[in-house]
Amino acid sequence: MELRKLVAGNWKMHGLSTDLAEIEAIASAARNFRGVDVALCVPAILIERAARAVPGFPIGGQDVHEAGEGAHTGCTSARMLIDAGASLTIVGHSERREGQLESDAEIKAKAETAIECGLGVILCVGEILEVREQCAAVSTVLAQLDGSLPDRISTHPELAIAYEPIWAIGTGKIPTAVEIGEMHAALRARLAERYGAEGERVRILYGGSVKSSNAAEIFAVSNVDGALVGGASLKAADFMPIVAAAAS
Numbered sequence: 082m083e084l085r086k087l088v089a090g091n092w093k094m095h096g097l098s099t100d101l102a103e104i105e106a107i108a109s110a111a112r113n114f115r116g117v118d119v120a121l122c123v124p125a126i127l128i129e130r131a132a133r134a135v136p137g138f139p140i141g142g143q144d145v146h147e148a149g150e151g152a153h154t155g156c157t158s159a160r161m162l163i164d165a166g167a168s169l170t171i172v173g174h175s176e177r178r179e180g181q182l183e184s185d186a187e188i189k190a191k192a193e194t195a196i197e198c199g200l201g202v203i204l205c206v207g208e209i210l211e212v213r214e215q216c217a218a219v220s221t222v223l224a225q226l227d228g229s230l231p232d233r234i235s236t237h238p239e240l241a242i243a244y245e246p247i248w249a250i251g252t253g254k255i256p257t258a259v260e261i262g263e264m265h266a267a268l269r270a271r272l273a274e275r276y277g278a279e280g281e282r283v284r285i286l287y288g289g290s291v292k293s294s295n296a297a298e299i300f301a302v303s304n305v306d307g308a309l310v311g312g313a314s315l316k317a318a319d320f321m322p323i324v325a326a327a328a329s
């Protein structure tokens with residue numbers, strides 16, 4: 082099934098008031114590509130200003146706490162993200178799985194809380210280089226997926242999966258088209274097994290060193306329904322050619 086593509090930017094720990102003009106430039110240029118969904122996941126503290134600057138354009142968070150509210154110093158709840166103007170959030174990014182030692186079970190709880198509250202979710206999975214070299218990438222990523230998937234999904238708010246090989250993030254290295262195709266096909270099969278027909282409609286994004294120079298090749302791979310873009314999403318001049326590649 083050919084799904085409409087989603088190209089989401091993950092700004093990670095980048096973005097100040099002075100970057101709002103770049104967000105406006107991206108949102109404005111995105112209107113020229115009506116066949117593609119575009120979103121930007123910005124630092125939590127920038128969400129409200131970003132959402133006000135680009136009404137109607139999807140702004141997301143990069144993490145969410147699994148609890149509704151409570152004594153969780155420094156954390157952000159799903160209702161807070163929505164209150165600030167977010168319509169989606171990333172969960173389970175490898176930089177949080179590694180840096181904050183987030184487990185599959187926690188990520189599942191975060192995804193479930195976000196979806197229950199009405200936030201779309203981009204749930205990330207991906208393997209380290211040693212696992213890829215041991216030819217265990219597919220089994221490892223499927224195990225991560227099994228442990229992190231929410232029990233129930235719906236079309237709105239949406240669940241999307243981002244396959245992000247950790248060794249490809251910020252390195253300029255990417256898997257071959259065959260490797261991406263093999264992983265995305267395995268993810269698609271597992272999603273269909275888990276959710277039936279609804280699993281066929283879950284978008285599976287690729288992430289890790291996506292740039293204008295490799296985007297078309299990546300989007301041509303079957304079961305690649307978009308991209309989660311880090312460094313190349315910070316500037317409209319770098320990001321929009323990736324959106325254009327998804328549109329063509």
Ligand code: 13P
Pocket residue numbers: 091174245249250251252253288289290291309310311312313
């Ligand atoms: P880069 O596009 O900078 O490799 O980052 C990918 C990523 O981690 C997106 O979430």
